[in-house]
Amino acid sequence: EVFTAMTDMSRLLTTEGEMIRAVENFIIAQEEKLEKLKKDLYEMERVHDKASLSPEDFLANPINAYLLVKRLTVDWTDLQNFMTDNSMGQEMLTNLTSMAELLRWPDEEDLNGAAVALMRLQDTYKLDTAHLARGQINGNIHAYRELTASDCFELGRQSYNSGDHYHTTLWMNEALNRYEMETNKTVIYADILEYLAFSTYMQGNVRQALKLTDELLVERPDHQRALGNRAYYLEALNSQQAKKRGDDSDNIDVEAVEKGYTVTENVDVNDAWHRERRSYERLCRGEGKLLPQVAKKLNCYYQNGPTDFLRIGPVKTEVVHIHPNIYIYHDVLSDSEVATIKELATPSFKRATVQNYKTGELETASYRISKSSWLKAEDSETVTRVNNRIGSITGLNMDTAEELQVANYGLGGHYEPHYDYAQREEKDAFKILGTGNRIATFLFYMSDVEAGGATVFPHLNIALWPKKGAAAYWYNLYPNGEGDALTRHAACPVLVGTKWVSNKWIHERGQEFRRPCALNIDALE
Numbered sequence: 428e429v430f431t432a433m434t435d436m437s438r439l440l441t442t443e444g445e446m447i448r449a450v451e452n453f454i455i456a457q458e459e460k461l462e463k464l465k466k467d468l469y470e471m472e473r474v475h476d477k478a479s480l481s482p483e484d485f486l487a488n489p490i491n492a493y494l495l496v497k498r499l500t501v502d503w504t505d506l507q508n509f510m511t512d513n514s515m516g517q518e519m520l521t522n523l524t525s526m527a528e529l530l531r532w533p534d535e536e537d538l539n540g541a542a543v544a545l546m547r548l549q550d551t552y553k554l555d556t557a558h559l560a561r562g563q564i565n566g567n568i569h570a571y572r573e574l575t576a577s578d579c580f581e582l583g584r585q586s587y588n589s590g591d592h593y594h595t596t597l598w599m600n601e602a603l604n605r606y607e608m609e610t611n612k613t614v615i616y617a618d619i620l621e622y623l624a625f626s627t628y629m630q631g632n633v634r635q636a637l638k639l640t641d642e643l644l645v646e647r648p649d650h651q652r653a654l655g656n657r658a659y660y661l662e663a664l665n666s667q668q669a670k671k672r673g674d675d676s677d678n679i680d681v682e683a684v685e686k687g688y689t690v691t692e693n694v695d696v697n698d699a700w701h702r703e704r705r706s707y708e709r710l711c712r713g714e715g716k717l718l719p720q721v722a723k724k725l726n727c728y729y730q731n732g733p734t735d736f737l738r739i740g741p742v743k744t745e746v747v748h749i750h751p752n753i754y755i756y757h758d759v760l761s762d763s764e765v766a767t768i769k770e771l772a773t774p775s776f777k778r779a780t781v782q783n784y785k786t787g788e789l790e791t792a793s794y795r796i797s798k799s800s801w802l803k804a805e806d807s808e809t810v811t812r813v814n815n816r817i818g819s820i821t822g823l824n825m826d827t828a829e830e831l832q833v834a835n836y837g838l839g840g841h842y843e844p845h846y847d848y849a850q851r852e853e854k855d856a857f858k859i860l861g862t863g864n865r866i867a868t869f870l871f872y873m874s875d876v877e878a879g880g881a882t883v884f885p886h887l888n889i890a891l892w893p894k895k896g897a898a899a900y901w902y903n904l905y906p907n908g909e910g911d912a913l914t915r916h917a918a919c920p921v922l923v924g925t926k927w928v929s930n931k932w933i934h935e936r937g938q939e940f941r942r943p944c945a946l947n948i949d950a951l952e
C-alpha cells in the first residue's frame with residue numbers, strides 16, 4: 428500500500444504527472460485529427476455545394492462521378508473508423524445509419540463498377556493515364572480536381588480485384604508518380620509497391636517485379652509478404668532461365684517475359700473478334716472515314732410518302748448507308764415528348780438485361796450497361812402518338828411491335844456489338860409470341876451526348892452521333908427473313924454526359940403486304 432509512507436505517496440505525483448501528460452497528448456492528438464477532419468469536411472462541403480448547383484453537369488464528368496462513389500465508400504469507411512474512436516462520433520453514426528433506408532449508399536460493387544467503367548473509357552478512347560490523373564478527360568473537359576496518389580491507388584486496387592493486371596500496373600505506376608509529388612502523402616508507399624510488383628509479375632515481367640519488391644524491402648525490411656514474394660519471384664526467374672538454357676524453341680517467350688512484354692497465349696489478334704473490336708473502338712473515337720465511292724451515294728431529302736402523314740408533313744431524311752439501308756430522321760420527337768417519355772420511364776428503370784442464349788434466361792451482363800424500362804401505348808397519349816408516328820414514317824404495322832423501350836446510359840454505359848434480331852434458340856421466344864423476328868429497329872435519340880455514346884456499325888464503318896429529337900432506322904432482316912449480319916451494331920461508352928434513347932423493335936408479322944418477303948437475300952428494295 429502506498430499511503431503509509433510519504434516517499435511512496437510522492438511517487439504517485441509522478442504517476443499523476445504522466446496521466447496529465449497522457450490526457451494532454453490525447454487532446455492535442457484529437458485536436459490535430461479534428462483540425463484535419465475540419466479541413467477535409469470544408470473541402471467536401473465546397474465540392475458538394477458546387478455539384479449540387481447542377482448535379483447533371485457535374486456528374487456528366489466520369490472522374491467527378493467516380494470520385495463521388497469513392498467518397499461514399501472508401502473515404503466514408505475511413506471517417507467511420509475515425510468517429511467510432513470516440514463516443515460522440517458513435518452516436519452520430521447510429522443516427523446516420525438509422526436513415527439508411529432513405530439514403531442511397533454505394534457499396535464496394537458500385538465502386539468497382541465505377542472503376543471498371545473508367546477503365547473501359549480509358550481503353551476505348553485511348554485516354555492517357557497521366558492525363559486522366561490530372562483530371563483531363565478530352566480536349567478541355569476537366570474534372571473538378573486532379574486525382575491524388577490515393578485515388579490512383581484505389582483505381583489500381585479495383586482493377587486488381589477484377590483480375591485486371593494491365594490496368595493495375597498502369598494505375599499503381601501513376602500512384603507512385605503522384606506519391607512522389609505529394610507533400611501530404613495520401614497513401615502508403617509500400618502498399619503501392621506491393622500491388623504493383625504482383626501485377627507486374629502477373630503481366631509476365633518477373634525481373635521488374637523482383638526489382639519493385641527489392642525497393643519495397645529497402646523501405647520495409649521485415650515486410651513478411653514481400654519476403655515471401657521475393658523468394659517466389661526469384662524461383663520463377665531461375666526456372667525461366669533454366670528453361671531457356673534447356674529448351675531453345677521456347678526462348679522467344681522467355682525473352683519477352685524478361686523484357687517485360689505481356690505474354691499472350693493463343694491469341695490471334697487478327698481473328699474476327701479482334702478485328703470487329705478494333706473497328707468498333709475506332710468508330711467510337713470518331714476515326715472512321717467513309718470511302719469516297721461510298722460517301723458519294725449518300726444523300727438527304729424530305730420524305731413525303733408512302734403515308735398521308737408524310738405527305739402532309741415530310742420528314743427530313745438522311746441516308747447514312749445503302750445496302751443495308753440506314754436512315755436518320757431529323758426532328759421527329761419534340762422536346763416536350765422527350766421530357767414526358769423520360770418522366771414516364773424513370774420510376775420503373777431497371778438495369779438492362781440480355782438473354783443468355785444457352786439458358787434463355789434474362790441476366791445482367793458487363794457488355795450491356797444501362798438502365799431501361801418499357802412503356803405501353805395505354806400508359807399515355809404521348810406513347811400512343813409516338814408509336815403511331817413510327818408507323819407513319821416506316822409504313823410498317825405496329826400491332827406486332829414490342830413496347831417502347833427507354834434506356835439511359837450513365838458513367839461508361841455502353842452496349843457492345845450485337846444483332847437486334849433473334850438468332851437460333853432465341854427465335855423460339857418470338858415463335859411462341861407468333862410475331863416473328865425483329866424485322867426493323869427504330870431508335871430515337873432523346874439527348875445529345877457531350878462526348879462518346881455513338882451508335883456504331885463496325886462492319887459498315889459508320890458511326891451515328893446522338894442528336895436529340897432524331898431517330899435511326901434500319902431493317903435487320905433480308906426480305907427472305909434471314910438476319911442481315913451487317914446490321915451488327917453497338918452503343919459506344921458515354922465518355923462525358925448522359926445518353927437517352929428509346930427504341931421500337933418492329934416484328935415480321937403484319938408486314939406481309941407492306942414489305943413483301945422474297946425467296947432470296949438479293950431481293951433488296
Ligand SMILES: O=C(O)CCC(=O)C(=O)O
Nearest residue numbers: 842847881882917918928
Ligand atoms: O443506344 C444505342 O445507340 C443503341 C442501342 C441498341 O443497339 C439496343 O438497345 O439494341
Ligand SMILES: [Fe+2]
Nearest residue numbers: 845846847916
Ligand atoms: Fe441494338
